[in-house]
Amino acid sequence: MKQVTEQDIQALQKEIDDLGLELTILQEQLKIVKTPKRIENPNLNELENLLDDYIKEVEKNGGMKDAKQWIYEEAVEAFFGNTIWTWINKYQTW
Numbered sequence: 001m002k003q004v005t006e007q008d009i010q011a012l013q014k015e016i017d018d019l020g021l022e023l024t025i026l027q028e029q030l031k032i033v034k035t036p037k038r039i040e041n042p043n044l045n046e047l048e049n050l051l052d053d054y055i056k057e058v059e060k061n062g063g064m065k066d067a068k069q070w071i072y073e074e075a076v077e078a079f080f081g082n083t084i085w086t087w088i089n090k091y092q093t094w
Contacts, residue, residue, distance in 0.1 A: 036087050042078045050074050 054067045064070075076084055 036080050036084055038079050039081060044078050047071070047074045047078045 050071055054064060054071065057064050057067070076088075
């Protein structure tokens with residue numbers, strides 16, 4: 001069995017210190033929240049369908065009460081994905 005030397009202890013302490021620094025850096029990086037990026041080629045089918053339905057509803061019955069909200073939400077999701085609301089809800093202040 002190998003005898004543990006002072007040099008061995010110092011080397012282990014350095015590794016522990018280095019790992020602690022690395023952990024601190026990683027913890028700080030986790031606090032950084034990246035701004036969502038727009039989808040490069042969004043699928044606009046759902047938005048187009050919603051707009052077509054809205055126009056038909058306006059023509060037939062004068063409109064839909066919550067249509068503006070639905071269109072807004074569908075447009076945001078089309079360009080940023082449906083997980084965008086988690087980010088918006090976390091950072092929107094009004």
